Amino acid sequence: MKRSYVGVLLLCLVVLMNIIFTQYAVNFFYAQKYINVILLSLGNVGLFPIAWLIYKKEKNQGGVR
Amino acid sequence: MEDNNKRVTVREQDDNYTHNIVRLNERSLDRRGFMKTMVGAAGLFAISTLPWGGLAAKQLFAKEENPFPKKKIADVATLAKGEAMEFHYPSEHESALIIRVGENEYKAYQNACTHLKCPVFWGKEEKELLCPCHHGKFDVMTGKPVAGPPRRPLPEITVQVENGVIYATGVKPYEA
Numbered sequence: 001m002k003r004s005y006v007g008v009l010l011l012c013l014v015v016l017m018n019i020i021f022t023q024y025a026v027n028f029f030y031a032q033k034y035i036n037v038i039l040l041s042l043g044n045v046g047l048f049p050i051a052w053l054i055y056k057k058e059k060n061q062g063g064v065r
Numbered sequence: 066m067e068d069n070n071k072r073v074t075v076r077e078q079d080d081n082y083t084h085n086i087v088r089l090n091e092r093s094l095d096r097r098g099f100m101k102t103m104v105g106a107a108g109l110f111a112i113s114t115l116p117w118g119g120l121a122a123k124q125l126f127a128k129e130e131n132p133f134p135k136k137k138i139a140d141v142a143t144l145a146k147g148e149a150m151e152f153h154y155p156s157e158h159e160s161a162l163i164i165r166v167g168e169n170e171y172k173a174y175q176n177a178c179t180h181l182k183c184p185v186f187w188g189k190e191e192k193e194l195l196c197p198c199h200h201g202k203f204d205v206m207t208g209k210p211v212a213g214p215p216r217r218p219l220p221e222i223t224v225q226v227e228n229g230v231i232y233a234t235g236v237k238p239y240e241a
Contacts, residue, residue: 003096011103018110025117032238034121041118044111051107055100 007058014051018044133235138163138173141229149187151176154222154233161222162187162194163231164205171231173222174208180215194219 025040094102138152149164154175162176164187174194176185183198193211194203201213208219221237 007100008096011100015103015106015110018107022110022114025114029117029121030239032124034125037121038118041114044114048107048111051104055104059097059100
C-alpha cells in the first residue's frame with residue numbers, strides 16, 4: 001500500500017499555525033494591541049475550514065482505489 | 066491464538082491490504098485517524114481563541130472612557146524625600162509602590178516583579194527597586210530592569226499632586 005503523507009504534513013502545518021496564532025493572540029492581548037488579537041483569532045477560526053478541506057481531499061489519497 | 070492464523074476470505078472490493086489486521090486497536094491511530102485528530106485540534110484552537118477576540122473587541126469599543134479611577138495615595142507631608150510607601154492601585158488586589166525621588170518628583174509602579182510576581186521593595190540606600198526573590202533590580206526613574214531575571218519594566222502609575230495630596234490617575238500601557 002502506498003501512502004500519501006501530503007495531507008498529514010499539511011495538517012501538521014495548519015496546527016502549527018494554530019499554535020503560533022494562539023500564542024501571539026494571548027501575547028498581543030496583554031500588550032493591549034487589540035486589533036491584532038481580533039485578526040489572529042479570526043485567522044485561527046479560518047484555519048479550521050482549511051484543515052477540514054485538506055482532510056476531505058486527502059482522506060482517500062494513496063489508497064488502493 | 067488460533068483465530069489469528071485463520072485465513073480470512075475477503076471480497077475483492079474490500080481487499081485493501083488491511084483485512085489481515087486482527088489485533089485489537091491496531092488501526093486506532095492510522096493515517097486517517099491522525100488527520101482526523103489534527104482537524105479536531107484545529108477546531109479546538111479556533112474555538113479557544115474566540116474569547117480572546119471577544120475580550121479584545123470589548124476593550125476596543127470601551128476605550129473611550131478612562132478605565133482608571135483617580136485615587137488618593139497619601140498626603141505629601143507623610144512621605145519624606147527618599148522614602149517609599151505601599152498602596153493599592155487600581156484595584157485592592159494590585160499592590161503598588163510610590164517613591165518620592167525628589168522634592169517634587171514622585172515615581173509609582175505596580176510592584177509585582179515582572180519575573181514571577183514577587184513584591185518589589187524600595188532599597189533606600191542603594192536607590193534601587195529590589196525584588197528579594199531572585200535579586201531582580203529595577204531602575205527607579207524608568208522602571209526598567211537592571212539586574213537579575215526580570216526582562217520587562219514595571220508598569221508605571223501616573224501620579225498627580227494637588228493641594229498637598231498625591232493622587233494616582235492611571236497605569237501606563239506596557240510598550241514592548
